[in-house]
Amino acid sequence: MALGGAMVDALERGHTRVQGFRDPEMDHQLMRQLGSVRYGGASIGECLAAAARIRDADPVSWIEEFAEAGRRQSEDAALRARNGHAVSARDQYLVACNSYRAAEYYCPVDDPRHREYGLASRQAFMSAMQWDEASCVELWFSHQGLRLPAYHIRGARGPANRILMIVSGFDGTLEESYIAYGRPALERGYDLLLFTGPGQMDAWRFDAASHFAPDFEVVGRQATDYALAQSGMDPRRVALMGISFGGYFASRIAAHEPRIGALIANSPIVDLHAYMSSFVGFDPASLPESDDFGVADLEHIPEAEMNAQTRVMARNLMLRFGRPTFGQTYRRILDFKLSADGLAAIRCPSLALVGEGEGAEPLRQWRVFQDAVGGLCTPRLFTALEGADAHCQAGNLSYSAAVAMDWLDETVGAP
Structure with missing residues (x-):
């Protein structure tokens, strides 16, 4: 290239933006997806490369990109497993698991691919755990005849005398709960019981x-029974965490289950x-019948x-709520509410977490919770400055995880 001329093949740090x-x-x-990088659920580069190919607000292109990423990562993990590279295989399977979850x-939940990708996520997770030092056992609880999947995971040091039970929300999964909070809990010496209820993704x-059911204490009772039945378990050290919509599920369980030692x-x-x-x-819920719509009506609603x-x-x-129209769905959701008496029945220590960017209603409910629970409540507001x-x-x-697990250590005691 001549000095002063146009640059050809100019040096760059990379093409990802x-x-x-x-x-x-x-x-x-x-x-x-990017947030899961910290505990092995993704890589920044792959996420941003996928984002560059996804059309804004277009679910079809999102599905295609992350499903293809999951397939590619699973194949790579399998190759590493065949070559005996245990750590690499585990790590790649875990990334594939989270790509399939995305x-x-x-x-759409009535699209056969929804089940295909969900089961692929589960299989990739189980493959990852086969190469992990922690032990993972598949379990099943039940609710009105439904079989509900769960995982019992123990660290490499063997059974602990304390356990963290985690339930996710509307679209979280058992595997995502493991990535987000299960791994940091294992690092601190907790056993894990990840469980799910009716209507949830798993x-x-x-x-x-x-379909979602408000009486989540039915599943919570089975999970607590299982946790307390483990050899060496200290009944004062059974903790429960609810993530997203799981904040309702976990609180509902704690309101009916006095054996819970701590609630997050x-x-x-x-x-x-x-x-x-x-x-x-x-x-x-107040939509007049003339304005209400069902699943079949969605394709006729203009894009605008x-x-x-x-x-x-x-x-x-x-x-997933099992109701034929949007209005009827929200009328069903009216049943998912904790009364003042229910909140007062939560007598174990609790940690209430919320982000300042979540909006007025989540912040209002965070304040209601801390004012109404019967036990000591520690509130924590996360800020934009903290990311x-x-x-x-x-x-x-x-x-x-640091905030949640440190509080839990201080509440239920060190291992």
């Missing part, structure tokens, strides 16, 4: 007749109807009124 999406929901899902998230993978609600949801209505800006991403989310909401202001602190999971 740090750029998200204009659409707030899809950008949050990208942050959710594809599962945006897939249950839906096995039974499309599984991230974030506390005491009124799911008010919480969900805040997302759409009105109360769909409801984009493809919102249609998928509305479809999944109706199907943790998003829902469930997706942007800084390690700091969220």
Whole structure:
């Protein structure tokens, strides 16, 4: 190249650019994926490379990219496993597991690919655990005839005398719970019991007749029975964590289960109807019949009124609550509420976590929870300065885990 001439093949640091999406929901899902990097659920470069090929607010392109990433990563993991590279195989399987979860998230739940990607995520996770020093046992609980999957995971040091039970929310999975909070809990010497209930993603993978139910204490009682039946378990050291919508589930369990020694609600949801209505800006439960719509109506709603991403989310909401219309779904959600007496019945120590960027309604419910529970409550507000202001602190999971696990150590005692 001549001096002063046009540069050809100029030196660059790389072609990947740090750029998200204009659409707030899809950008949050990208942050959710990026946040999992800390505990081995993704790589920054692959996430950003996928994002560059995904069309803004277009679920189809998101699904295609992350499903393909999952396939590529699984094949790479299998090759490393065949060559005896245990650590590399484990790590790649865990990344593949989370890529498939990302594809599962945006897939309509009545699309066969939803189950395919969900089971692929589960299989990749089990393959990862085969190469891990921790031991993982598949379990099943039940609710009204439904079989509900769970995992019991123990660290390399063997059985502990304390256990953290974790339940996720509307779209979280057992495997994602492990990545986000299970791994940091294992590092600190806790056994893990990851469990799910009717309507949740893991249950839906096995039974499309599984719909959300407010009486989550039915499953919580079985999980607590199992935890306390473990050899050497100290009954004062049984802790419970609820993530996202799981903040309601875990609080509901703690209100009915006096054997819970400590509760972490991230974030506390005491009124799911008010919480969900805040997302759409009105109360769909009051929709007149003439304005209500069902799953079959979604394809006829103009793009200007409801984009493809919102249609998928509305479809999944109706199907997973088992109601034929949007309005009836929100009327069902009215049942998912903790009364003042229910909150007062939570007498174990509790930690209430919320991000300052989550919005007015989540912050209001965080304050209601800490004022109404019967036991000592420690509130924690995460900030944008900490990079943790998003829902469930997706942007800084390690700091969220530090806050949660340090509080838990101080509450139930060191191992």
